[in-house]
Amino acid sequence: MxxxxxxxxxxxxxxxxxxxxxxxxxxxxxxxxxxxxxxxxxxxxxxxxxxxxxxxxxxxxxxxxxxxxxxxxxxxxxxxxxxxxxxxxxxxxxxxxxxxxxxxxxxxxxxxxxxxxxxxxxxxxxxxxxxxxxxxxxxxxxxxxxxxxxxxxxxxxxxxxxxxxxxxxxxxxxxxxxxxxxxxxxxxxxxxxxxxxxxxxxxxxxxxxxxxxxxxxxxxxxxxxxxxxxxxFVAGFVGEANRLDATLSHREGELAKVTLGPATLTLPHRGAREGAIQLAVRPEAIALHDAADPAAMLRGTVSKAAYLGGLMEYTLATEAGDMFVIDPHTNRMRGVGEPVGISLGGKGVAVLPA
CATH class of the missing domain: 3.40.50.300 (P-loop containing nucleotide triphosphate hydrolases)
Incomplete structure (x- = not known):
């Protein structure tokens, strides 16, 4: 036609x-x-x-x-x-x-x-x-x-x-x-x-x-x-994104070591130079654990919690700054003030180019 x-x-x-x-x-x-x-x-x-x-x-x-x-x-x-x-x-x-x-x-x-x-x-x-x-x-x-x-x-x-x-x-x-x-x-x-x-x-x-x-x-x-x-701008406009201050060091090829609070990540540097950078972390890339879980990379506290039927939304106060989190595990609802452990998946975590 x-x-x-x-x-x-x-x-x-x-x-x-x-x-x-x-x-x-x-x-x-x-x-x-x-x-x-x-x-x-x-x-x-x-x-x-x-x-x-x-x-x-x-x-x-x-x-x-x-x-x-x-x-x-x-x-x-x-x-x-x-x-x-x-x-x-x-x-x-x-x-x-x-x-x-x-x-x-x-x-x-x-x-x-x-x-x-x-x-x-x-x-x-x-x-x-x-x-x-x-x-x-x-x-x-x-x-x-x-x-x-x-x-x-x-x-x-x-x-x-x-x-x-x-x-x-x-x-x-x-x-x-x-x-x-x-x-x-x-x-x-x-x-x-x-x-x-x-x-x-x-x-x-x-x-x-x-x-x-x-x-x-x-x-x-x-x-x-x-x-x-x-x-x-794109990180914040196309979906939700946490913008977190971090430090980039030791570039090797496409990858670099990135320090976020006490956590160390290996990520594509995307042309960013060594020194202070920002990370874009999608809410669903953040996994929550019990505070004492050894798998946790960071520690934090729940400051806001909202039940949305098929998922939970949390705002956390963490060692690396405030984070907005989307958690599909509604069977484990975490209350305001509860301490939590945090880990970050590789997908949904990106260095923002300068």
Whole structure:
């Protein structure tokens, strides 16, 4: 149904006059047929970047290429892209079938062709039989699928999503993100997806581009960003991370000795020099023991405890600083003030490059 195209930014800057720069000298590639998420806090430039792919904004400098073609100055209709907006933007006076076929109808396609394509698009998003309903007669998740079908009916080379799940409750968000990912893989279309939700980005993406203050902080696979964050911002934004002061010594090849309080670890140094460093320690990389357990590397005391059904969350005061811990062992609930032993797994513990 669709044909995928590569998206490439070459040194793109978007300024609005004066000192207001929304995107600064950004370069990246979204390979054809992949789902790439633009992730970051509000005001980081991710939505402006998406709008420059769509042609709703034009770069101040640099080039935007789709399928190898420079589209930097082209209007949206000439870019072979479709966009699903946060608000869905469905026409309330049109039924579902008319909403889905609207883009083809305004381009003066034959009515039979419009109807056939709209029905096929509805089937692809699991809404066969809903064509005669009005948007007001649909749930939020169904409206979101209608918006996706309306974008797909144009058979775009690139499909764009701007915070498409932000209006849905938590349970429906999870189901809809899975449906979007399944659809993208089934059709093989290139998708650029904007969100500020880290779990959403980790769950659906082939590639994540993390933006902060108008530039790219890091790009890579979800595993790369989670396990090997490039800096403290990425470590703290992509999932939870404890930032702990440590000392690096004795580099040998890719590895180095790292001292954290009384504990000594062997970790990849990731280019950090000998001396004071910071570690990013994921909460689930911390294992708790009884205080006297010889397997413990550090000692601490529980300062906060929260039961969340399938897991416990603890805040610990330790010899190496405060730590936030996620513990799946709810059968052993530790109380505030209880002394504990602590060990760190190799996975989820990373040196933050200088």
């Amino acid at each position: 669709t044909r995928a195209a590569e998206v490439r930014f070459e040194n793109v800057t978007k300024s609005y006059g004066g000192s207001a720069t929304a995107v600064r000298d950004v370069s990246f590639t979204i390979p054809a047929g992949t789902l790439c998420t633009l992730l970051g806090p509000s005001g980081c430039g991710k939505t402006t970047t998406l709008r420059m792919i769509a042609g709703l904004e034009y770069p101040t400098s640099g080039r935007v290429l789709i399928g190898g073609r420079d589209v930097s100055a082209l209007p949206p209709a000439e870019r072979d892209v479709s966009m699903v907006f946060q608000s869905y933007a469905l026409f309330p006076h049109m039924n579902v079938l008319e909403n889905v076929g609207y883009g083809l109808a305004v381009s003066r396609q034959p009515k039979a062709r419009v109807r056939e394509a709209a029905l096929a698009a509805l089937e692809s998003v699991g809404l066969s039989g809903f064509g005669e309903r009005l948007p007001s007669e649909l749930s939020g998740g169904q409206q979101q699928r209608v918006a996706v079908a309306r974008a797909l009916v144009l058979e775009p080379a690139v499909l764009l999503f701007d915070e498409p799940l932000s209006n849905l409750d938590a349970r429906l968000r999870r189901r809809m993100r899975e449906e979007i990912r399944d659809l993208q893989q089934r059709l093989g279309v290139t998708v650029a997806y904007v969100t500020h939700d880290q779990a959403e980005a980790l769950a659906i993406s082939d590639k994540i581009i993390v933006m902060n203050q108008a530039v790219i902080a890091q790009e890579g696979t979800p595993r790369d960003l989670y396990e090997q964050p490039a800096n403290a």
